[in-house]
Amino acid sequence: MRPLAYNPSFALNAICPYFTMFPLEYPLKVLRKHSAAKPVVVDPFCGRGTTLFAARMLGLESWGIDTSPVAVAIAKAKLSNSSAEDALCLAQLLILAIEPLHVPQSEFFKAAYHSKTLRDICALREGLLGLEDSDEAVMLRAAVLGCLHGPLLVSGAASYFSNQMPRTFAPKPDYAIRFWTKRNLVPPEVDVLQALERKLKLIAASKALPKADYTNVVRGDSTVPTSLPSGRKHSVVVTSPPYYGMKTYVQDQWLRNWFLGGPATVDYSAGMQLEHTGQDSFASSLGKVWANMANTQADDLHMYIRFGVIPSANVDAKSLMYKSFELSGVEFDVKSARNASSAHSGKRQAQQMRAGSSACDEYDFHVVRH
Known part of the structure; x- marks a missing residue:
């Protein structure tokens, strides 16, 4: 089947390519399972807003949070009503x-x-x-x-x-x-x-979409409770956290960050992001995000997480994710943890100016809060 990325009906989702992004098929498949209940959807690492776009396609309210101003700018467009x-x-x-x-x-x-x-x-x-x-x-x-x-x-x-x-x-x-x-x-x-x-x-020329509210995308740190909307009632989380060992998100988007008001040079500071100083610190900071996600007034909470580790890190992605659930302090039930297959999507672009590297092994987790 032809990937949705090549479907002109969804051109808005491709308004700006991003080096790390999951395919539209993933959040669509997940959200269709829950669409009848009209859940509020949250993506605490919204990136270029693919989850938010999928939610909009299905007429669902969604919220996105990301530390990157570039990510926020792109994700907002997915909820814009401009012609x-x-x-x-x-x-x-x-x-x-x-x-x-x-x-x-x-x-x-x-x-x-x-x-x-x-x-x-x-x-x-x-x-x-x-x-x-x-x-x-x-x-x-x-x-x-x-x-x-x-x-x-x-x-x-x-x-x-x-x-x-x-x-x-x-x-x-x-x-x-x-x-x-x-x-x-x-x-x-x-x-x-x-x-x-x-x-x-x-x-x-793309497919007509339900009205949405671009202000539902905020720049913030999802490890901090105040980055999330107050009185939240989300019941579905669909997200893909930064992969362990991937520390160059800020630098890789330096030119787009300049256009958004940043410096005309590369900023090599880490900025706001998960701790990459070791597996324990990474799992701990990720656990804070899951704890914040669990703090919802909804009766049920389903989290769908796609996660991987860059090959050079030599770390087991599944073990690291399980540790983050444990350190969250929340009683989560992992319903499934499946290999999502290696992601070579986008490598063709990366190879234009630098040598290619092996793709990450990715896993899809379905987690329910008790």
Whole structure:
């Protein structure tokens, strides 16, 4: 069966590729089991919002939390009610009205973007940073993030603004400059509005979705109880925590983070994320998330968790997850723990600028609170 990722009816879910993401089929399959009861759904590691999009497809209320501003920006678009036309009109207005005050002049940005293209990107950046969130702004922001970097096309109109890059993560500046220099690659002059129009047209032609509320996505740390909405009544959790040993989420999205107001350089600090200093600390911090999820006014709680460990970590993923349940202090019943098969999805993109690596072994857990 053809994966839903290639189904044009669900183009909004593909508005911005992400280096780590689970397929739409997973949350859809889970949520269909519960849809008759109309549960409130929560994803405490919402990433690019796939769980939230699946919930919206089924007409379910959902909440998403993530520490990454990039993740939050993309996930919000999955709950935006903006038309593609309105988002594009906003882009046209900002590019025409704003002469950007801050255009990066580093060697990386000069090699990554044509000067005219970078000027328009910076106009959109400064314009969106000065606006309150609206459905149109939320949709446009995610569309720009999705076009910000990606592969050069051999022929046809450009879909991405940049010189050759993966579309799921941004390489470090020094590496990228060496890569481009060695291959004599120069940044193309891309019409920003045309590239955005192509992306937004795909969304305009996609399947109609129930109305939703993009404000149901918040930036926060799910180990902290106050990051979650008060008086919560969620009964279904569908999530995929950061894989053990994967510590570069912040750095891999540094260029998109710049567009959202971050620095024009790579931030090598860890930021808000689970503790990766050892298995015990990781399991303990993950256990805090499960404890917060269990703190709901709903009578029942079902948690569906996809989890893995990067191969170089040499850690048993199932044992680590069981330990996190134990350290949560909540009496959970693990109904099933099945191998989800190795995930090679997205490796084709990663191989454009760096050597491939073995995929993680992933497991799907179904856990019920007593």
